[in-house]
Amino acid sequence: MARTKKPKETDPTKMGRRQQLVETYRMTREVDPRIGLWMLVAFLVGAAIGFGLFWLFPGSGTFGLIMAIIGGLLFGLLAMMIVFSRRAQRAAFNRLEGQLGAAARALTMLRRGWKTDEMIGFTKQQDMVHRVVGPPGIVLVAEGNPNRLKPLLASERRKHERVAAETPIHEVIVGHDEGQVRLPKLVKHVQKLGRQVKPAEITDILNRLKALDAQRPKVPLPRGPVPTSMKGMRGNMRGR
Structure with a gap:
């Protein structure tokens, strides 16, 4: 007997955090097609800054390199999420503008x-x-x-x-x-x-x-x- 496919959840209040982020990205991309490029640039710039800052901390060898890589990843992710948040907010307003209420x-x-x-x-x-x-x-x-x-x-x-x-x-x-x-x-x-x-x-x-x-x-x-x-x-x- 064929199993019925569960309908996709469309109510944001009932979505998980990950599902909300995916749906937000999808809707933002409809208004802002270059959102992915901006997020990539933000990640690379943030990662470069984070790597440089942690590399200047006291320490050398393998441990220093590992800390610099971790710091770069953290700074990159933070920069990417900031850009995503701001552009998603702008896209949401663009979708709302002109609508009743x-x-x-x-x-x-x-x-x-x-x-x-x-x-x-x-x-x-x-x-x-x-x-x-x-x-x-x-x-x-x-x-x-x-x-x-x-x-x-x-x-x-x-x-x-x-x-x-x-x-x-x-x-x-x-x-x-x-x-x-x-x-x-x-x-x-x-x-x-x-x-x-x-x-x-x-x-x-x-x-x-x-x-x-x-x-x-x-x-x-x-x-x-x-x-x-x-x-x-x-x-x-x-x-x-």
């Missing part, structure tokens, strides 16, 4: 200490506002048509000011125009808004926002395939 996907890369709520405000034309609560206070992140987003952001600001009047509120519009933030730079932009509230205050802010969110209609954010590389980048940023 792309900003919400990018915000999942924020590390611990941040609370993201997707699509707290929206229009019939699929413009949307997401909310991030963290060290800067409350950050309203909008994506869509700028003309429609302005009144939507103003409305959300008023709602949040009623329940958290003393909390700093920031507004960010994702896009390519002047005054907007491009998707690949969104996470860094949010992180650079500063540290204006303490961790204990964040807990209080979240409790205040629960009452506001309880009055909102529950509209699920349309889900598309999340690039595996985004999952990998988020795990790396959280230290897993």
